[in-house]
Amino acid sequence: MTEKIRALGLLSGGLDSTLSARILQEQDIDVLGLHFSTGFCVADRHRLIGNTNNPDKPYRNEALRAGADLRVPVELIDIKDEYLPKVLLNPKYGYGQGMNPCIDCRIFMLQKAKEIMEDRGYHFVFTGEVLGQRPMSQRRQPMDNVTSNSGLAGYLLRPLSAKLLPTTIPEERGWVDREKLYGISGRSRKVQMELAEKLGVVDYPQPAGGCCFLPDENYARKLRDFLTFRGTDVTHDDMMMLKVGRHFRLSDDVKVIVGRDESENNYLERFKQGRGQVWIDEFPSPLTLIEGQASAQDLELACSITARYSDGRAHDSVPVKWRIDDNEGQLRVAPVDDEVLEEMRILVGPMFTAAPVPKISRHCNRMWRSMRGGPSAPSR
């Protein structure tokens, strides 16, 4: 009896990885999908916030959906704990446009896939990578780099671009018919969409620039600020908090996060434990969370910021409630001036300087004096 060939692949549920699995199924290969959760998936945020347009239709996990469509089992593998120290904070091959260590990320996931391949007796690993599709990780040199550093040299098949790449062991040994693989390259998805129609792959998410927060410049700035002021002792909750709200740094030790709408307020509700809370009862308002040991100045500033984003922003003063640990109270404050507010927003400043982001307590104290009618801050 002929041995059944078994392959496992990285399955995001996007068009390319779904097609790659489908192409191998056409060659009568048993496929297992692996879906790694890094903690930086855009989908995780969507799921926690919920579908505000249609609460009865929750966001789905595209990998599981693809697995159901193809009848391919999918394993979700949580790599959050290892990902931070081993990949995100120390990428050997550096970052892309944000804080995305795409090449190291790929290597890490494929190393994990290799372990599973060897442990469970799979024949090879596949991915949906397409030559030339992504600027950082899907060019020829980085792809070769990923292959060799993952330890999968010869055993990593990219069915969509295979004909443009060196022959792999699965092809040499006849496990896979190279003639039935493809030679797709470039950023256009036209060929893949035609192929999807041919292979009966009808339900897939529209390409939307990736599924990871790390290339996003705004997220990257918030993350860099976090690492500068809090160090690298990072929890998953810390990372989840960076995905929502407006972030303002009040001092070296204190930051506030202001919900942008009701769904973000609901999201922040989950993270109230251990953080100060500020809100307004008289008007619709954001929920603001305070991170760090807030001084009386910090608390008043957090209240002013919350007032600024409430429906009471046009009033001279607004009663704002707060709670920190077992203490709670109310402050009547004026909504903060926009000019002052922008100075604190964690979106300013260069992202990739050799030196860390400068600490800003002196700067914030100047702003504080300026708010309170003291000497105006010197121009920078």
Next chain:
Amino acid sequence: MRSMKAGEILLLLADDAGVAVDIPAWCISTSNEFLGLLKEPRMYRVYVRKL
């Protein structure tokens, strides 16, 4: 699931509304039986039979 025997039923507790679509999909892909979902105020109870 790996440690369960065929026919045994798994009760999954979740606070993520996505289980309503993800668990049925997972059951199809892994050939297990999705028995149903109960929605409670802050939690979902999902029942899956291992086949």
